[in-house]
Amino acid sequence: EITFDTATIKDQVLMKSDGSPTYSFACVVDDAAMEITHVIRGEDHISNTPKQIMIYQALGLKTPKFAHLPLIMGDAGRLSKRTGAVAVSDYKKEGFLPEAIVNYLMLLGWSPGGNQEKIDLAAAVKRFSIKKINKAAAVFSMDKLTWLNGQYIKEMPAGKLTDLLIPFLQGKGYVSADFDKQRLEKIVDLFKVRMSTLTDFLEWADFVFVDQLTVGDEIQQQHLSHDRSKEFRILSERISRLDTFDAVSLEKTFRDLVAELGIQAAELVHPVRVALTGKTIGPGLFDTMAILGKEKTVQRLREAFS
CATH class of the missing domain: 1.10.10.350 (Arc Repressor Mutant, subunit A)
Structure with missing residues (x-):
């Protein structure tokens, strides 16, 4: 629990000179209008919370419960593009599975216990408790995400994995509209144990699809x-x-x-x-x-x- 001495907080500006609301005022009004009961956000917002609580009280609004989570960090400090802070669409292009990304993000600051690392969303919902959130900042690791993605790929049926790979293969011009899906599934099944991302398949199995092979x-x-x-x-x-x-x-x-x-x-x-x-x-x-x-x-x- 965090306490603040409100006597040290200066009067807050609610409206800017251009007529637009300030961040804290807009947050309070918007959350109240949507009947938000719990606000869970990064610990970098801790300083904003007492100001917003005072605005709730001044407006006679019900104050939601606040919780602040440790930030996700990179290897050498704040998260950056080099360490993983990119758009979800970028991960999709690189061949990461949605379920693997969700699984990994859940493990950043929380653990299901028993040294379990692979867990689906439904199971996590049943076992989650905010009291088990780590107090220390989590470090985003591309190696760990890639490993976890590979586990999902290895356990995926060849037919489903083939369907996910088809757009990548079409993008490279490796398959035509009338390709033999049964043969393609056999190829995918042979290589999936070596894959960590969907794009790995293009590197491992490219020789199957090209007519002219290049040897380094x-x-x-x-x-x-x-x-x-x-x-x-x-x-x-x-x-x-x-x-x-x-x-x-x-x-x-x-x-x-x-x-x-x-x-x-x-x-x-x-x-x-x-x-x-x-x-x-x-x-x-x-x-x-x-x-x-x-x-x-x-x-x-x-x-x-x-």
Whole structure:
């Protein structure tokens, strides 16, 4: 509870010289007109509260209950754009889910207890008590928000996640109006465990949607500098003859070949992954081949050392 000595508060200006009301006067009249019973706001308004209470009393209005919450801070002081103070629409463009943002904001200054961090709004409403609000200022962490967003993505059904990703894919020109949604769901399901935001999917799975793959010079030098044209040619020929193009058939074809050539699987796995995806890490190689499709897999293997 906070107390003030009203004798130290100067007479308040209610109307400005241009005829417009001052902030405190407008707040009181507006809140009273809307029959506001509780005013919960940042602690930076503490100095305004006694002035507004005096105006309530002077006007014979019922005074609401006031509560002041600690401010949300950045790593090095007041929150700024660098540390998270941007529009909600910006988070949407970056691929953050509304439920993850709401969840994270609820954790800034309050906890459901039991070290629980993921909680939906309905459950939070049942368990919330303003008495459990932290007295210390909360620090906004993009890393924590991103982690929490990833938890929501990982638990989301592939169909629903695909629907959310379609506008991002259309924006990049990766899917047309008549795209195969069932195939797209399989691709999304393969990558969702690696996603922290919706836009992560565009970075992880771009190789599936582009016709011409670009491999960075450093990755090219590291994994494709040794001539594997013979191995790639044989692998592409055998894959092209497969009647069933799935991860199981692809793995058998691959392992039969490395055994026949007398080399370790690892000697071929990494160059093949880079040739197909332009990346050094990702989901299992054979699952990756399966979602890439036979035509692109064979073509990229043939062109890798051309």
